[in-house]
Amino acid sequence: MTERNISADSPEKRAAGIAASRMVESGMVVGLGTGSTVAYTIKELGRRVREEGLEILGVVTSYQSEMLAIEAGIPLANLAQHPKLDIAIDGADQIDSKLYAIKGGGAAHTREKIVSASARHFLVVADESKTSIQLNKAVPVEVLPFAKTLVIKKIKELGGKPELRLGLRKDGPVITDNGNFVLDVNLGVINDPEGLALKLSSIPGVVEHGIFSNVDELYIGKKDGSVEIVRK
Numbered sequence: 001m002t003e004r005n006i007s008a009d010s011p012e013k014r015a016a017g018i019a020a021s022r023m024v025e026s027g028m029v030v031g032l033g034t035g036s037t038v039a040y041t042i043k044e045l046g047r048r049v050r051e052e053g054l055e056i057l058g059v060v061t062s063y064q065s066e067m068l069a070i071e072a073g074i075p076l077a078n079l080a081q082h083p084k085l086d087i088a089i090d091g092a093d094q095i096d097s098k099l100y101a102i103k104g105g106g107a108a109h110t111r112e113k114i115v116s117a118s119a120r121h122f123l124v125v126a127d128e129s130k131t132s133i134q135l136n137k138a139v140p141v142e143v144l145p146f147a148k149t150l151v152i153k154k155i156k157e158l159g160g161k162p163e164l165r166l167g168l169r170k171d172g173p174v175i176t177d178n179g180n181f182v183l184d185v186n187l188g189v190i191n192d193p194e195g196l197a198l199k200l201s202s203i204p205g206v207v208e209h210g211i212f213s214n215v216d217e218l219y220i221g222k223k224d225g226s227v228e229i230v231r232k
């Protein structure tokens with residue numbers, strides 16, 4: 001895994017993140033994703049709340065998005081209060097031409113999947129480097145620490161090469177917001193994302209994997225500041 005830098009400015013990510021925020025209207029309950037691209041969306045929504053009187057409730061997907069949303073001034077709610085969200089907006093690590101996505105580079109994919117599955121509309125924001133004809137990046141798999149050895153064995157039986165994600169400024173494994181480990185699983189080119197998703201989900205001890213098949217719309221930010229919109 002390469003180091004993640006969520007604070008470096010990126011015109012492409014900003015273009016996609018801000019364009020997506022325009023889909024949000026007063027009265028909506030909005031799923032707020034995790035990562036450097038959707039951070040632009042969260043900041044822009046906060047600006048509209050503070051300066052334009054936009055009235056929304058945010059439902060966060062991680063401690064990162066919670067901290068950003070609080071700092072931006074977005075009032076928050078949770079899924080117990082609002083089980084049905086109007087929209088969820090989130091980033092992706094890779095997304096293919098059929099809008100299957102790999103997420104979890106920030107280890108937030110479990111809550112992201114729950115929040116996006118609760119939304120009527122799921123919109124992904126990304127820069128051009130994330131698009132690919134087929135998925136081929138390592139798939140993050142959140143695992144109960146107790147089940148690590150079994151899950152590694154089962155993943156190898158599927159032909160995957162699992163690697164325990166280690167902390168960058170912490171010794172030992174990354175611990176997710178849910179208290180679990182993450183395996184980054186190299187599976188080569190993924191020809192059948194839905195089939196693979198089913199196989200990974202059926203391994204005892206897998207909490208959630210990072211293959212998403214529920215993306216409705218993709219906003220791709222370009223270097224010239226334009227945004228291409230792809231709909232399912």
Ligand SMILES: O=C[C@H](O)[C@H](O)[C@H](O)COP(=O)(O)O
Pocket residue numbers: 006033034035036037038090091092093102103104105106107108109112
């Ligand atoms: O766990 C993290 C998430 O799935 C992110 O949405 C994903 O990694 C994309 O992040 P970024 O926009 O920083 O590339």
